[in-house]
Amino acid sequence: MSNDNQNLSVAVLGAAGYVGGELLRVLTTHPNVGEIVATSRSNPGAPWGAVHPALAYERARTFSDASPVEAAQGADVVFLALGHGESSSVMPEILATEPRLVIDLGADFRLSNEADYKTHYGDHPHFDLCETFVYGLPEARRSQIKSATRIANPGCMATASELTLLPLAAAKILPERSTVFAVTGSSGAGAKLRHTTHHPYRAANMFNYKPLAHQHEAEINRLLGEVAGRSNTTRMIAHSGPLVRGIHATAHIVCDKTRAVNVPELYKTYYDAEPFTHVLDAPPALSSSSGVNHAYLHVTQKGDEVLVTCVIDNLMKGAAGQAVQNMNIALGLPETAGLTAAGFFPY
Amino acid sequence: MSNDNQNLSVAVLGAAGYVGGELLRVLTTHPNVGEIVATSRSNPGAPWGAVHPALAYERARTFSDASPVEAAQGADVVFLALGHGESSSVMPEILATEPRLVIDLGADFRLSNEADYKTHYGDHPHFDLCETFVYGLPEARRSQIKSATRIANPGCMATASELTLLPLAAAKILPERSTVFAVTGSSGAGAKLRHTTHHPYRAANMFNYKPLAHQHEAEINRLLGEVAGRSNTTRMIAHSGPLVRGIHATAHIVCDKTRAVNVPELYKTYYDAEPFTHVLDAPPALSSSSGVNHAYLHVTQKGDEVLVTCVIDNLMKGAAGQAVQNMNIALGLPETAGLTAAGFFPY
């Protein structure tokens, strides 16, 4: 372990998945990171490049077969990129190794209401631990993240939805019921083969999924409700699109309360100091966020109507990038460390 | 001209565009169609296949350089697939040739309110003719289409939005204000080169366009208002997606009036007799509608919430296919004539 933020020792649990791969991509070029232990149950001993082809030039790096606890031993920072429901079972042991920071990228520690958890994810072996985790959306929880040692990284669809509505919630002009339409790429469903991510099926297709029942609504409503100071009911209507990366979120708010406010200015002011969240003067192109931690938004206002669009990369601002942003904040590093590489255009 | 519906003589004006190409594709295999005069200002004399590669096997067919009126002379049916605003200027002359049926695929004759037209499209040289055209959405206007000699074919985004909300409007339980979230493929923007349909830009991208200002809202609101028997305000939030063909429309309706109704059954009953509009038991896949005139819908209901999704092919049910369906109805042919070829899976 290091105390001076030089050569941080990092463990990435579940590094053979897509989110794990993104963590490796970012962390290998992070100026404050030294050793990286990347565990994989499915590919122990394999070179990183055998699983993540874009890391093929890292000829000497291989996946560790260490157990979660073994990998956590001596690590300054532990990232858990395991399947949903898996981090809760290993968490007590990992916490016992006393790393400086634990960041869980699963859904296990994002909720405060056990009934909500049960509805969407089933039983939780250690729900009491949830209250010790900070919800890692910097745009809403930066001050808590600064002093956090345990962070629950938000879900990808949740991040996009929250950034879309957050300034309205903070200004107390978000209606109690709202709708976000979101389209996500196939990488959001992970590396596991599925019928709906079979290339012949997905390549020129689009379809709605989990109608009126997406599990990310619970964390969206927790956060926006806390920020707004009242209960909140946002429906996130999820669609699968013919994209690999990215989430495009759109909210059409019809509400008299917004009439008195210049909503585009509200958003620009709210996000002005954010290093990764930007309000543009034209609707953002999804691909401008691909591969990077930036979120781009646009707001149109007309009478009692507000239209907000937001684009993020589901694996970056929606997962690995935001996790590193959270690490930077929690350890007192520059918030953009390791996250300065520009996206590609065209993508 | 023929009176017995054998070997109908057909003129397609503007046949080198995407909608024109679809009309040629459908009409060449239509059992009741004989001669086809396909005009193109940009490609007179060229083989069809030079412009529409999928028609390359039609080695002997070429585009005509006839003027609109020349092409209409002696035609039983005249399809106008011109640029928006062009059909209104040539329409009086075309009507003077007295074809049995005229179908305009542009926006020029879809509206009943001249101010609405002016807002979205500018001046109209012959707005008084609009009232002589029947709006060609068979699911709402079949009886008028049966006796029509002039049909205004609906817009592609309008067709998808209208099919999404029509049963609610007819049952008088559609709220006066509603929102449809729609994603369209690049073919909707036509064969003309544009920055937003440049392959490097569009291939892995998605973005909102014409925020709170899409021109198809006018015809949607005209139709749904007439059906509902009151004024109607539907916002259609338009997005461009990384698709070539297809529109995916989603509406999330929150309304106490729907509580007492089994909305999925309402939709199934409403569309039960339709040959091209089908209510499925699971969310439809966009690609199931690609290349064909079928629309597929799905309805989810929960408390006071209704979620409807609808997919169509913008060039078929959203343009050329619906135009041929309208021709079939107006001439008393089997409604599916020429439109029986199945779509491809995978697409």
Add this chain to the structure above:
Amino acid sequence: MSNDNQNLSVAVLGAAGYVGGELLRVLTTHPNVGEIVATSRSNPGAPWGAVHPALAYERARTFSDASPVEAAQGADVVFLALGHGESSSVMPEILATEPRLVIDLGADFRLSNEADYKTHYGDHPHFDLCETFVYGLPEARRSQIKSATRIANPGCMATASELTLLPLAAAKILPERSTVFAVTGSSGAGAKLRHTTHHPYRAANMFNYKPLAHQHEAEINRLLGEVAGRSNTTRMIAHSGPLVRGIHATAHIVCDKTRAVNVPELYKTYYDAEPFTHVLDAPPALSSSSGVNHAYLHVTQKGDEVLVTCVIDNLMKGAAGQAVQNMNIALGLPETAGLTAAGFFPY
């Protein structure tokens, strides 16, 4: 069974796969086909549309759970769209039902040399039956197909390669060694989920597979050798591309023997009477063949060099479409029956 080619009774074995789905798509609109028994082990009783979304409008049709022999009983024509190696084991029983015509779309009956078969596919339980099957490439074997009752339908990559080189072989100016460079879409790998057809992996990717070892070379070399009247060694270099449908084949022939011949004219003459194979004056666009049974070629000649390109749809001219073309020829129907629907542009 029918003897007059009206209302032919057809069995499709393995109808839930991609090739099976294409057979259903084509056969349902084939003017001479009546009853269709479509068997599926994986989806007995399911509606066709549950497996092939583009057939969702066929609300009443379902898969049969009949065994291959049960399905073949009383069928005029039996199509086998089973996994490679499966048709050889059931073939004797199917032949015993004495259908008018059996068409196998697998690789089991395409080769004349048992050692070749063994190298690429393993043991064959009834290799002696192979010589009773006609190789179903109409452009090379039409006269034999006319009197055939058993047809081995060519492989998709083989069809593209053979059409690319056939006129040179027939003119005895194809060098004994040649190379075809081919790119295929993901549907060629079938409906079974695979790592290389996972959407996130395949969507913007391309890679070579089975280097110097593709199994279709055996049937290519058999056919071209027979046509050329000497042994033939064509390497087919196979690539997977970011396409769903289609094969693009390119051959660069450097050979003094071609100097004295006008090769573009040779190709045009050779294919002139073909209803589905066309030599164009410019390089063909792959998508012009998507969904249809047409093959498009182009030839460039310069000094001792010849460059030939050929595009087909792997599921149509490369499988189901060609199988129906073969049925039409063998039964004395119009060769294009059921195959007249045009492809889509844009696709």
Add this chain to the structure above:
Amino acid sequence: MSNDNQNLSVAVLGAAGYVGGELLRVLTTHPNVGEIVATSRSNPGAPWGAVHPALAYERARTFSDASPVEAAQGADVVFLALGHGESSSVMPEILATEPRLVIDLGADFRLSNEADYKTHYGDHPHFDLCETFVYGLPEARRSQIKSATRIANPGCMATASELTLLPLAAAKILPERSTVFAVTGSSGAGAKLRHTTHHPYRAANMFNYKPLAHQHEAEINRLLGEVAGRSNTTRMIAHSGPLVRGIHATAHIVCDKTRAVNVPELYKTYYDAEPFTHVLDAPPALSSSSGVNHAYLHVTQKGDEVLVTCVIDNLMKGAAGQAVQNMNIALGLPETAGLTAAGFFPY
């Protein structure tokens, strides 16, 4: 100007094109680069992000309207990313400003034979200058690049073809005539709108272009001939594929001279010390090179046959990335400076 390689002042001429955008992306995070003057005739004064959406977070950077010479004044390094034929006319004036290094990314200074230039590109106003430029393929010309002040950066298709054949040429076992099959993405055709890069046309398409006449063959043959010590004739058969980024090159060499050599080992040895060129043990996936300067190769050998595949990003190793690699070598910087960011997987 700086002499110590800190805060290098850089001019990018033609920065609004795709190659220019990639140069900006790389140079903004290059540790040795300070001021960047990015000129654009088409977008003077516009924010970078208005043209290159992935740079939208660089809120304060704008394009300069400086003329080429004005931009070059005081610059340590001048990159010319102009249209082919444009850099030759401004080059004398730029050289007169005496920058430490000039790198031309166009075709104007790559050839040594004026007749070849004329055949492919037309007249050249200053062909005598060509001999003062070093051809910037580090894998073949690193020692000359080290002392160069003027570099002609290779073409994208040329880079892929050269890397594919270079070890055979250097080992004197490349046949005098060879063929490379290459497939390129749409970004290779640039930001200018074209029919063949219109999204509806390109999205699911593939086609051969410039058959037996691609202009990059001239530089390929110059380099490979010089390396092999004899004249060389490589045909590069160019195809456009449904990709945005990337080139996949394949060469099938049939040659008795290779029998005595372990060709996979030859390639591994030849490229072993290269920081950006890697020989893998399995065929490379194109997307592993997307967005980065890495080239990945694979070699299969069987009897007298060798199959080599190579993938690069046309805008990076094929243009901007290689230009920065050349800058690093010429200025004595670490060769990977500014080029260490990993690619994305999935892409």
